[in-house]
Amino acid sequence: MKKYTYTEKKDTRSGFGAGLLEAGQKNPNVVALCADLIGSLKMDAFKKEFPERFFQVGIAEANMIGLAAGMTIGGKIPFTGTFANFSTGRVYDQIRQSVAYSDKNVKICASHAGLTLGEDGATHQILEDIGMMKMLPGMTVINPCDFNQTKAATLAIADHHGPVYLRFGRPTVPNFTPADQKFEIGKAVMLNEGKDVTIIATGHLVWPAIEAGEMLAEMGIDAEIINIHTIKPLDAEAVLTSVAKTRCVVTCEEHNRLGGLGDSVAQLLSQQMPTAQEFVAVNDSFGESGTPDQLMAKYGLNKESIVTAVQKVLARK
Amino acid sequence: MPTTEKLKKIATQVRRDIVRMVHAVNSGHPGGSLGCTDYLVALYFEVMKHNPDFSMDGKNEDLFFLSNGHISPVFYSVLARSGYFPVKELATFRKLNSRLQGHPTTHEGLPGVRMASGSLGQGLSVALGAALTKKLNGDDSLVYSLHGDGELQEGQIWEAAMYAAHNKVDNIISTIDVNGQQIDGSTDQVLSLGNLRAKWEAFGWEVLDAYGNNIDEIVKTLQYAKTQTGKGKPVVILMKTEMGAGVDFMMGSHKWHGVAPNDEQLATALAQLEETSGYNYLGDY
Numbered sequence: 294m295k296k297y298t299y300t301e302k303k304d305t306r307s308g309f310g311a312g313l314l315e316a317g318q319k320n321p322n323v324v325a326l327c328a329d330l331i332g333s334l335k336m337d338a339f340k341k342e343f344p345e346r347f348f349q350v351g352i353a354e355a356n357m358i359g360l361a362a363g364m365t366i367g368g369k370i371p372f373t374g375t376f377a378n379f380s381t382g383r384v385y386d387q388i389r390q391s392v393a394y395s396d397k398n399v400k401i402c403a404s405h406a407g408l409t410l411g412e413d414g415a416t417h418q419i420l421e422d423i424g425m426m427k428m429l430p431g432m433t434v435i436n437p438c439d440f441n442q443t444k445a446a447t448l449a450i451a452d453h454h455g456p457v458y459l460r461f462g463r464p465t466v467p468n469f470t471p472a473d474q475k476f477e478i479g480k481a482v483m484l485n486e487g488k489d490v491t492i493i494a495t496g497h498l499v500w501p502a503i504e505a506g507e508m509l510a511e512m513g514i515d516a517e518i519i520n521i522h523t524i525k526p527l528d529a530e531a532v533l534t535s536v537a538k539t540r541c542v543v544t545c546e547e548h549n550r551l552g553g554l555g556d557s558v559a560q561l562l563s564q565q566m567p568t569a570q571e572f573v574a575v576n577d578s579f580g581e582s583g584t585p586d587q588l589m590a591k592y593g594l595n596k597e598s599i600v601t602a603v604q605k606v607l608a609r610k
Numbered sequence: 611m612p613t614t615e616k617l618k619k620i621a622t623q624v625r626r627d628i629v630r631m632v633h634a635v636n637s638g639h640p641g642g643s644l645g646c647t648d649y650l651v652a653l654y655f656e657v658m659k660h661n662p663d664f665s666m667d668g669k670n671e672d673l674f675f676l677s678n679g680h681i682s683p684v685f686y687s688v689l690a691r692s693g694y695f696p697v698k699e700l701a702t703f704r705k706l707n708s709r710l711q712g713h714p715t716t717h718e719g720l721p722g723v724r725m726a727s728g729s730l731g732q733g734l735s736v737a738l739g740a741a742l743t744k745k746l747n748g749d750d751s752l753v754y755s756l757h758g759d760g761e762l763q764e765g766q767i768w769e770a771a772m773y774a775a776h777n778k779v780d781n782i783i784s785t786i787d788v789n790g791q792q793i794d795g796s797t798d799q800v801l802s803l804g805n806l807r808a809k810w811e812a813f814g815w816e817v818l819d820a821y822g823n824n825i826d827e828i829v830k831t832l833q834y835a836k837t838q839t840g841k842g843k844p845v846v847i848l849m850k851t852e853m854g855a856g857v858d859f860m861m862g863s864h865k866w867h868g869v870a871p872n873d874e875q876l877a878t879a880l881a882q883l884e885e886t887s888g889y890n891y892l893g894d895y
Contacts, residue, residue, distance in 0.1 A: 324746070348777075350773060351769075351772070351776075353772070353773065355732075355765070355766040356738075356769035356770045356773055358735070359732050359734070359735020359736045359738070359739060359770065360735050360736075360739035360742065360773070361739060362725065362736050362739060363675075363725070363735065363736035363739020363740040363741070363742070363743070364739040364740070364743045365739075365743075366666060366667060366673065366724055366739070366740045367669060367749070368667055368747070369743050369746065371739075387732055387735075387766070389729075390726050390727070390728065390729045390732060391725060391726065394715060394716075394726045395715070395716045395725045395726045
């Protein structure tokens with residue numbers, strides 16, 4: 294098992310904030326909109342450096358999405374910022390008609406996704422957003438795993454023409470992705486080559502997948518670990534190549550098992566390479582209040598859950 | 611030919627297009643289309659500075675956003691007759707593989723359309739976004755938008771209205787088609803709009819009134835509205851219209867909101883709208 298280390302834990306939302314600032318410095322057409330959550334989205338630095346390109350819209354997310362769509366007409370590249378719930382479920386029809394169907398170059402940037410929002414509870418812990426967004430034709434869906442990857446993703450989507458949903462979160466997590474690692478939309482990152490089982494993880498489940506890989510190695514199980522940050526378009530080649538070797542797969546995500554990464558992988562495999570698969574994901578339920586660690590344990594989204602899922606899928610191989 | 615006479619002839623021909631388009635596919639929305647014909651003709655043939663050699667970015671030209679997308683027949687007819695695409699393409703309205711979808715969309719690449727609309731309440735936000743970009747680009751041309759009065763029942767309109775006033779978006783002229791009708795009945799019956807002038811004034815907009823089925827009056831109001839831009843406030847025109855204007859049996863009722871005429875009704879309607887092929891490139895498609 295390849296050894297991964299990190300010097301500090303950082304939040305992915307700060308990676309977004311850093312990436313947004315740099316994108317703004319590189320491209321004068323980058324503009325940012327926020328619905329009364331500047332601090333939470335870490336958009337302060339962009340706002341400070343580019344006040345004329347920053348738009349506070351108030352608690353009015355539907356209007357924010359429409360404004361962003363309109364701002365693309367004339368060449369701006371708008372990044373909208375609010376919590377993942379208010380970035381998707383609250384404004385689904387606005388995204389569908391004014392952004393996706395209208396082919397607008399809007400970047401919908403969503404923080405506090407999933408259970409790790411913590412104590413605020415299920416009203417804010419959206420676990421359905423990846424599903425909603427990936428169903429929209431033409432939408433790119435990205436869920437990076439740490440600070441560096443989120444920063445790189447933010448810069449990459451500024452250069453990509455088309456609507457994007459960028460999902461990140463609140464807690465600090467190990468920042469292990471090399472700062473100079475190129476972010477390629479739609480291209481999986483191979484974290485560890487192995488032969489017994491394929492573990493595919495996205496977002497906050499990537500580090501637990503690495504930890505699970507270490508636990509499995511001690512048990513004599515050689516896991517291949519793949520970080521899929523782009524859920525749509527899915528890197529089919531990476532999945533198929535790996536699964537052809539290991540013949541079983543575990544998908545890991547901080548999302549409902551319905552509609553998420555696991556669904557996309559299962560659909561691909563069912564058509565091209567029917568394979569035993571286990572899902573580390575929330576089992577079609579809402580979340581609740583608690584600390585992030587407590588919630589991830591209760592809902593089966595930690596390294597122990599991944600190890601259990603691997604054992605289960607190996608038995609079905 | 612004096613401007614008014616020219617615009618009236620164009621409006622009559624557009625009305626012929628509308629009833630023929632919806633009749634041909636036995637679907638679509640003639641009522642609001644006929645009611646807004648004079649406004650759209652005034653806008654595209656007299657008031658706006660625009661380029662039928664279409665570019666999505668529309669830099670240094672006025673932009674129009676149709677928020678109440680169901681009145682696509684009038685929008686398509688006016689775009690075609692302004693030179694955005696061939697008039698004969700109107701015959702493809704609502705048919706398979708057409709660029710003229712039931713509700714307007716950018717998706718099929720129809721020149722003149724910059725946003726999809728149909729799901730109501732979204733167009734004001736989009737128009738404001740385009741207006742903000744014009745300001746960022748130092749582009750002093752204007753943004754126009756049209757909304758149904760029933761559409762004002764959507765909450766997003768008021769989010770956008772609040773935003774525009776707070777941020778002094780003063781390069782937009784929005785118009786509300788106040789025909790008092792919606793699908794299930796009059797707006798008073800379904801969900802009354804109350805005092806619209808008071809509402810828009812309370813939201814910080816400069817409010818103008820117009821009767822939208824007098825082409826002279828609507829041109830004058832739009833020209834006056836232009837003089838009210840750039841003064842720190844967004845401008846809205848409350849435009850009273852008659853749903854179905856120009857076709858007597860379609861007027862004064864919500865019943866022709868989304869119903870197409872049959873063969874006999876089409877003939878009656880066309881008889882009331884004298885063909886204007888004598889003028890320029892007009893004539894039936």
